[in-house]
Amino acid sequence: MPDVHPLRPGDPERIGAYRLVGVLGTGGQGVVYQGIDEAGRKVAVKLLHPPLNRDRHAAKGFLREVEAVRRVAAFCTAAVLDVGLLDQQPYIVSEYIAGDTLQTLVRSAGPRTGGALDRLAISTLTALAAIHEAGIVHRDFKPANVLVGPEGPIVIDFGIAKALDSTTLASGPIGTPAYMSPEQFRGERVTPASDVFSWAGTMVFAATGRQPFAGQTVPALVNAVLSREPDLSGVPAHLGDSLRSCLAKDPALRPPAADLLRRLIRPAEPIPSPVNTEPARVPVNDAPTRPHQAGKMSRRVLIGGAAAVGAAAISALAVFRDRELTPSPSTTPSATREGSPAPVAAARPFGAEVRGPIALPGGDGVPTSVAAAGATVVCGTSEGVTFVWDADTTTLTRLGDRGAAVTSAAIGTRGGTPVVTTGHTDGTLRLWSPTGAELATHRAGDPVIGVSAGRRAVAVTQKYDSLSDLHSVVRLIDIATGRQIGATITDHFQGVSGLAFGRLGDDDVLVTGDGEERIRVWSLATGKLRHSFGTGDVGGIELLACGESGGRPILVSTHLDATLRVHDLATGESRQKWPFSDRSPDDRGAAALAAGRLGDVPIAVVAHNPAGDEITVRIWNLDTGEVVGELGSAPTVALAELAGRSVIVGATRDRTLRAWSLGP
Structure with missing residues (x-):
């Protein structure tokens, strides 16, 4: 006692x-x-x-x-x-x-x-x-x-x-x-x-x-x-x-x-596999490179009935897995060769797997970041390796040797040439050609929390000076030169809570959130603050993504109160707020967020987990707040394009890359 x-x-x-x-x-x-x-x-x-x-x-x-x-x-x-x-x-x-x-x-x-x-x-x-x-x-x-x-x-x-x-x-x-x-x-x-x-x-x-x-x-x-x-x-x-x-x-x-x-x-019963299909392994192009109140009576009953609790939880997962989609015939190993095109059906139903599964090589860690541009997908891993997946031909190219985990990866065009950028936990910044050539590498010193690959490749770093400090130290770094852009930023209360890259007028911008539910918009050209606004009531900013609706730039955000919100990026005006569920999922609310368009409709892709252990990917119509579809589990997602059609690409927990149709 x-x-x-x-x-x-x-x-x-x-x-x-x-x-x-x-x-x-x-x-x-x-x-x-x-x-x-x-x-x-x-x-x-x-x-x-x-x-x-x-x-x-x-x-x-x-x-x-x-x-x-x-x-x-x-x-x-x-x-x-x-x-x-x-x-x-x-x-x-x-x-x-x-x-x-x-x-x-x-x-x-x-x-x-x-x-x-x-x-x-x-x-x-x-x-x-x-x-x-x-x-x-x-x-x-x-x-x-x-x-x-x-x-x-x-x-x-x-x-x-x-x-x-x-x-x-x-x-x-x-x-x-x-x-x-x-x-x-x-x-x-x-x-x-x-x-x-x-x-x-x-x-x-x-x-x-x-x-x-x-x-x-x-x-x-x-x-x-x-x-x-x-x-x-x-x-x-x-x-x-x-x-x-x-x-x-x-x-x-x-x-x-x-x-x-x-x-x-039930120790004799095997644990169900997280994936129902055997992933197809494709050849990896190893390009030359340099060297993450119930009462007391109910407590007695439930402790004694722990088997029922476990069985119920597993049954729920099994039901979800049974609903997952199997690979299409065009993605089976016999139909896929390195460098050979893999045709996309003209009108695949929503949620159909149109590419993959493409297995990442063993030993190179688990996926930590996914980005896409067109049909090119970039995936960083916990072992510091980056893979470029050409989803049109199924070619997988390996960038770099193992090292500090990739925290963020991006792909874009710089001076008319495609480039890949990666940031790492040890402060390393890298600029690559998608074919494998390393164009630049620098050490910023502080951990990288985000990278862009637009007209100017920029990395965002963050550190705390002491355990008692309520504000972090944030810097913008030019990845090509390793030089700091603008002044050091020290006014993010409780650090950066969500960040995104987008465009505001003719300016490429960085958007950040913090613990005071405040959004800041920064110019990537100068590192200066353009404007800031609050998200309104208490909600706890979690993830951010930039998009467009009605010809105007918007900011999409997820929050710890289990809401999805839309703001006008230029004015900060709150446009929409929709609940995920009737409860807050704490810091498990959303694993990934992407914003884009499906035809003329602005959409948000959210990988989240309102209850249970499976991450569910849902697609939201940002004009109506309706969930237009749901996919299988993928903790990291991005929007891409195959044969002129929008698709979702993602890296799953079984270390495979996949692409899903968003419908006809």
Whole structure:
């Protein structure tokens, strides 16, 4: 049982509607008190620090994020009952769980074994699946955030790291180093796969009493997480393979929580393949080159029925996969040769696969970025390699050797000549010919978050000066020369939230969003700010894309409140706002966004995940707000053109490139 210590001098006696009677503990995020509500029930009140008084929008951002946490079903989790501010200091009230943390239990009583370990794994994984189902990423899953009470293991503090990230610590990773995922250390997008990594590390600790990665100092520990294999000695054999897959460095290789839950419940049954078809491998042109509240009764029932939860989640995925389209006869291996044209049927139905699957070579990483111009598709990978796919002839050309992950890729025309640009996590900028010749390479120093390939090839870099800084340092760099364009930009609150390249009049422009729901439009020629505008109510800008409607430039955006919005790029006037669903998907809302035209109709292509683990690609009519079609899973997408017809191209999780018809 947890010890309850007397209140100390300076501790509040009351927070909101709750009378405080003792201190349960103190940690890096704040102090946890035992409280009594107006009905006399015990609650846990967590008073977080520091106060949110550094910016007028901080409190609003914190409350918005924690409110999302309250959507999580309360089986295997501590239900969040209330949230508020005490003199600008945030607090969160949750149900009181009479139990010790897993960390305390293992250190005092030793590792978990046998059925106790299996129950712990299944219960905590069920909780994680429920958290992800609500669109939340825990971000700080660790032994100290698992309470082992009389009703079984309970997961706590889910979503608090995201809430803090949205207010005071947006510039650095939040978590406990021993259980953080590689992508958290690399500053990359944090997804449910990060929680799966942290869950596996927690299970290793539960089974062995030690962490999966050793290190006496934080730098040594970070290095181990990023580059060494986990130590699974002492982990029972029936859990070993599952935990090893969860601890993969590449988040795309980790199983989703629902698939993993089924594996643990039914270990003899194979996990369904993410793709129904065997991809066709085409020759790769290796061009010469230089060297990413339910109550307690329902909790008991659902913990005991974890098998049903896992089976239901997998069944939903299986139904979706059954609807996925098989390759057309023109894309089978026997009909595809390097350099040979692959004809497109004149009127393929909407969603029909008209090109692919074209498999990327093994060992070159997972796709991180896709761009297209005409029938030429560019795909960057987590291993720093870029591929150029000529979708007219199925030729695949490899650009560059392995290195820092590609964060952004683009293709366009410079001086009448086609060029490809790539930006990397280590600040490298590259300019290529689509045939493989490297035209320029420079090091900007700061990580690249976006590149263009228009009349002027430009890269956007971003860094934070310190973990406590609320504003990032952004620079525009000429990729051909490596020189900075304009002055350094330091006014993006909480950093850049979404960026896009487009045209405004005769000017190529960069469009950026930030944590204050503010859009800025920059000239790529001079690096100067042309104008800025707000997106209106609180929504959390996520992704941006530039397009055209009625002869005027528009900005399309997705938001963390699960909305798709359209603005007039020249005036900032809000034109449309449509909901994705009836709930916010947190930072899993949208994986990719592209804007273009289908005939005379302006459209947006959104790869998003309102519920579950499959990413769905939907095409929106931006004049009416209607969803005109839906495709299979592709985390990265772009609009291209084949035989005079608009198509969608994308890279799927199985490392294949595909193209889908948008209809006659």
